[in-house]
Amino acid sequence: xWCWSSEPVDVEELMRAKSVPAIKELERVxxxxxxxxxxxxxxxxxxxxRTTLDEALAQLRAAWQERNDASALAACEVLEGLLRGxxxxxxxxxxxxxxxxxxxxxxxxxxxxxxxxxxRVIATRSRIGYDVLLQDEVSxxxxxxxxxxxxxxxxxxxxxxxxxxxxxxxxQSQLKDFTRExxxxxxxxxxxxxxxxxxxxxxxxxxSILGLRSVNAVTPPKGKEKMLWxxxxxxxxxxxxxxxxRDEEGHVRMRAKVEEPISEEERALQASSDEMIAEMPSxxxxxxxxxxxxxxxxxxxxxxxxxxxxxxxxxxxxxLLSGATSWGCxxxxxxxxxxxxxxxxxxxxxxxxxxxxxxxxxxxx
Numbered sequence: 001x002w003c004w005s006s007e008p009v010d011v012e013e014l015m016r017a018k019s020v021p022a023i024k025e026l027e028r029v030x031x032x033x034x035x036x037x038x039x040x041x042x043x044x045x046x047x048x049x050r051t052t053l054d055e056a057l058a059q060l061r062a063a064w065q066e067r068n069d070a071s072a073l074a075a076c077e078v079l080e081g082l083l084r085g086x087x088x089x090x091x092x093x094x095x096x097x098x099x100x101x102x103x104x105x106x107x108x109x110x111x112x113x114x115x116x117x118x119x120r121v122i123a124t125r126s127r128i129g130y131d132v133l134l135q136d137e138v139s140x141x142x143x144x145x146x147x148x149x150x151x152x153x154x155x156x157x158x159x160x161x162x163x164x165x166x167x168x169x170x171x172q173s174q175l176k177d178f179t180r181e182x183x184x185x186x187x188x189x190x191x192x193x194x195x196x197x198x199x200x201x202x203x204x205x206x207x208s209i210l211g212l213r214s215v216n217a218v219t220p221p222k223g224k225e226k227m228l229w230x231x232x233x234x235x236x237x238x239x240x241x242x243x244x245x246r247d248e249e250g251h252v253r254m255r256a257k258v259e260e261p262i263s264e265e266e267r268a269l270q271a272s273s274d275e276m277i278a279e280m281p282s283x284x285x286x287x288x289x290x291x292x293x294x295x296x297x298x299x300x301x302x303x304x305x306x307x308x309x310x311x312x313x314x315x316x317x318x319x320l321l322s323g324a325t326s327w328g329c330x331x332x333x334x335x336x337x338x339x340x341x342x343x344x345x346x347x348x349x350x351x352x353x354x355x356x357x358x359x360x361x362x363x364x365x
Contacts, residue, residue: 059101097112117136323361328341
């Protein structure tokens with residue numbers, strides 16, 4: 001079953017703006033329609049009707065809902081959170097989608113095209129050292145496996161923070177001994193030079209953790225050194241698939257498979273990161289689950305094999321990858337420079353969550 005979906009494009013507005021890329025994109029879509037019509041021997045008017053992206057996602061969910069498979073529904077929720085956030089934050093961005101469902105196996109493929117690549121920042125208080133990038137063409141394929149479902153992906157990447165990459169390369173060139181201890185000592189003495197408090201996302205994340213008295217009080221110097229070292233040793237993650245399956249207790253868990261490192265630099269970063277994660281004691285993992293649940297689920301998603309965990313909670317990852325509904329700068333201090341500082345759940349004075357929201361803000365790349 002083939003179904004095309006497209007977000008509405010205001011043709012007159014595009015023509016008035018005389019935007020060459022936009023006009024070319026419009027012509028490309030029309031050429032695509034003609035090519036499809038000539039291949040199938042039908043006219044454009046006989047092609048499947050267009051729907052909104054929301055409707056295309058609803059059709060994908062409906063194709064799997066009859067099986068009443070919690071793993072499949074979790075995969076649908078992750079995908080919906082990811083794509084609906086783009087649509088909500090960039091309503092003028094033309095989006096074209098194509099859905100293909102195999103009736104016998106229920107394997108479902110969704111191809112999505114954007115006019116431009118889109119990039120998003122993850123809210124500081126999620127404490128994730130990455131930005132998210134969707135290429136202008138992305139595809140998702142959901143299929144059954146022996147123990148759950150697999151969501152194969154092309155076009156989804158997680159890129160290390162730019163200031164973290166710049167800082168690592170600077171320290172590698174300037175420090176005689178590039179170690180955890182020497183890097184953190186440099187950070188304590190010179191962090192404002194390369195990571196100013198009024199603009200550095202890396203600085204904001206670290207301050208949001210160590211700035212908490214409760215965390216600072218229980219984190220020894222070695223722990224602070226490892227924290228900075230971990231953010232310095234992030235590499236580009238190109239996602240190949242998400243795997244959803246039940247653990248021994250019956251809870252659905254989620255694991256990620258990423259592309260292997262493609263350069264010597266990436267291989268070195270991977271080795272250093274793996275070494276540090278593998279040596280994390282259980283009490284550090286427990287502290288992380290209490291103080292930083294989003295970043296711990298990130299760890300469980302990509303590094304479950306190193307910490308002996310069955311995988312991340314899909315609900316937490318859905319929340320992390322979904323578009324925020326409200327955000328903005330804080331009132332004072334360095335919070336006034338961070339546009340994501342108020343991107344948090346609403347809670348009562350007793351700490352009970354009354355309204356949840358996503359953690360990312362999308363921009364055109």
